[in-house]
Amino acid sequence: MSHLTIVLAFTGLGMLAGLIVVLTMLPSRYVKHSPASKESVSVQVLVLGDIGRSPRMQYHALSVARHGGRVDLIGYLESPPHPDILASPRIKIYPLASPPGVLKSGSIPFIISGPSKVLWQIWTLIYVLGYQTPPARWLLVQNPPSIPTLAIALIISVLRNTHLMIDWHNYGWTILAGTKGRDHPFVGLSKAYECALGQAAPTANITVTHAMKRQLEREPYNIKAPILTLHDRPATIFQPLKSLPDRRDFLEKLPQTKDFASNIVAGQTKLIVSSTSWTPDEDFSLLLDALVTYAKEESVYPIIAIITGRGPQKTFYEERIKDLQSEGKLPNIRILTAWLTIEDYAKLLSYADLGICLHMSSSGVDLPMKVVDMFGSGLPVAAYSGYESFDELVKEGVNGCGFEMADELAVILKRLFSEEGSAELRTLRKGAEKESELRWDEEWDRVLGRVLGVID
Structure with a gap:
């Protein structure tokens, strides 16, 4: 056992001992x-x-x-x-x-x-x-x-x-x-x-x-x-898309999307959104690898991927994104990071085509809040599914799709962002909108x- 482990162990035991002493001094009657x-x-x-x-x-x-x-x-x-x-x-x-x-x-x-x-x-x-x-x-x-x-x-x-x-x-x-x-x-x-x-x-x-x-x-x-x-x-601030003109107006004002707003509204470019705390329990490599694989395919829609959030691994992944772009591995794909107000984040979700969730449950029994917000905005999701409680939130083929490997996510993106998959994407959006009716x-x-x- 290392010296660090011994110190930490005694710190933990000391806290517990102190707690017991304090509690024994308190009145026994509640x-x-x-x-x-x-x-x-x-x-x-x-x-x-x-x-x-x-x-x-x-x-x-x-x-x-x-x-x-x-x-x-x-x-x-x-x-x-x-x-x-x-x-x-x-x-x-x-x-x-x-x-x-x-x-x-x-x-x-x-x-x-x-x-x-x-x-x-x-x-x-x-x-x-x-x-x-x-x-x-x-x-x-x-x-x-x-x-x-x-x-x-x-x-x-x-x-x-x-x-x-x-x-x-x-x-x-x-x-x-x-x-x-x-x-x-x-x-x-x-x-x-x-x-x-x-x-x-x-x-x-x-x-x-x-x-x-x-x-x-x-x-x-x-x-x-x-x-x-x-x-x-979801809270009431997250609402499904109600006005196409509002969508265009918002996308034209948001710095990350203003140069692509017309193509996004016309359906010629797909907008995906992911929210992350940039921590090890969300392997962002899954999305990057999936986008690299997707970009290799011919006749696929261009993608604008906006990643929101703050956290310790953000700089690491921003450098990796720059490397992939400079190496030409992300043709027709732009990956942008942002930190938005809650109002702008809610609007962005409702105006996107697909939400991506990379949350990996350490316990196997928790659920990511970000998917709840996406459903509240009527946004279908593609989410990491390798844990027990996944199907308490995401229903495969109803409001979203599950994946565990980058290749599986790439297949989902290619299928949904195709002429043949447009009907499936509309079905998933209807399922997400139905889920949005269940409020906090x-x-x-x-x-x-x-x-x-x-x-x-």
Whole structure:
């Protein structure tokens, strides 16, 4: 076992030991909240990440506020939140202080920066949850990240007699395993921590898929608290195409498409869109290799591919795209990157011909929010399909197509972007538009409204 592993292991064990000491000092009796009206229901929504890039947690906040509840939204302010969040008088944002740049720059060894970053997060979470924000009836926390979020959320919920609810998007330990390997000792510690806190912490849980719910009910998670499945649904800002003139006007104004707008509107050039966080769990090489293969075919439509998002691997792939273009491997194909406002992103999806999703589930039981947004915009998708929960969202031949290899994606592009495939593409668009009728507000009201007490 390396020195780094030993340090990290003791850091994790120290956190757990400290948590046990704190909990043993607390009153053993849990004081329940008295019944409250909708107007007095208060919910803290916590994400140890960028609020602006956490759509599901923002939608939770908006749903509570829409029914008259008060919301404290806690997270990093690195990109603009949803405009309705900023406009709501019932939602107050409490920003978390970002770790010092030196801890994120890579200029100091991870053996120092890693534990130091966790200690910084522990302090900022305790300060905001315990001192800045008023007590709340509910604390709704996103998982992952689980370290140190779940431990601090548990402490705060007990100290303040707050009901704790975990929104399971995925598992922190499986994401860590993607970079460290499943046999790494720290991955095992992370898994044990997540399982233990999952069993001890919540009043209730919500998951993004039925498959995840089934998994949490079994070993090693063995969660006994109630588990509800709340599928992601699109917000109202994502709407199917309604006006062809609006499509032309938008494409002519957007810098990435203004030079190609006429050909896109005429159907002579195809517009595809992919949203990515530029992280290892989305292998962008699949799309690049598929486009190279597609470009080798004769008599295929030119493609404009717009890739939105920010993340650590963006520069790497931008350089690779430049190399492929300079080598002449992408004739009649333009790949452009963009960072758009939520309004422009929603319009771009509704005006595109096909959405591409490269999300690879580390757990096998989560689902990509980007496909939900695409369906909300009436946009059919081609999505990576190599995980258990895939068919809870994408229905093959109805609203999209699945692939696992670049060659399979190339075949899909060639088939759909052909004269013979135009009818199939129209069928998939109709299926996506049908899926767009299932909205977040209705799903949230049905699953969570009464649980949180904002609906009678």
